[in-house]
Amino acid sequence: MIRVALLILSLCCTLSHAELLVTQATVRLLPPGVPNTAAYFTIENNSQHAEFLVGAKANFVAKAEIHNHIHHNGMMKMQQQSEVKIEAGQTLHxxxxxxxxxxxxxxxxxxxNQVLDLSVQTKSGKNIRFKADVKSPSIHKHHH
Known part of the structure; x- marks a missing residue:
């Protein structure tokens, strides 16, 4: 009975991870000696409820954070995000x-073309792992 319950629980958890789908993941290749870079991807929320991304991890760096570019006093600057909401059925770029x-x-x-492992974490405790290809900046395209 316990084995059946654990099997059902593991299937539920696996299915819930599939509700958030990461595609087109890349890490920006910068010149040697530059200590920081960025990762880009598309994430789809295929669930019936909003999800909140609250963190990121990558074992090839000391620290990973979710950031956004914002306009402030006529200037563009980066700002760390404590959470990013993805509505049900929404895709974020x-x-x-x-x-x-x-x-x-x-x-x-x-x-x-190196392939790296990254993950994003949700407020509900999910850890979504994905692979990203290292690409030169000219490969990246803006999404609006």
Whole structure:
């Protein structure tokens, strides 16, 4: 009986992770010696309720944070986000000039087409893991 309950619980958790789908994930390749970079991706909320992203992790950097570019007093600046809401059925684009994952303190140099593991965390405790390809900045496109 306990095994059946654990199986059902694990299936529920697996299905709930599939409700948030990350695609088109990339990490910006910058010149050697630049210690920080950014990750971009598209995330779809296929669930029936809003989800909130509250954090990010990547084992190839010292720290990862959710950031957004904002206009303040006529200037563009980055600002850390404590949470980002994704409405039910909504797709968000993390792209240059907007939402992105800021990656601080690279532990090793990156190379073109390298594949890296990242994750984002939700307020409800879900950890959504995904892979991102390292790409030169010219590959990135703005989404509006």
């Amino acid at each position: 993390f792209a240059p000039g907007g939402l992105h994952i800021m990656l601080f303190g690279l532990k090793q140099p990156l190379s073109e």
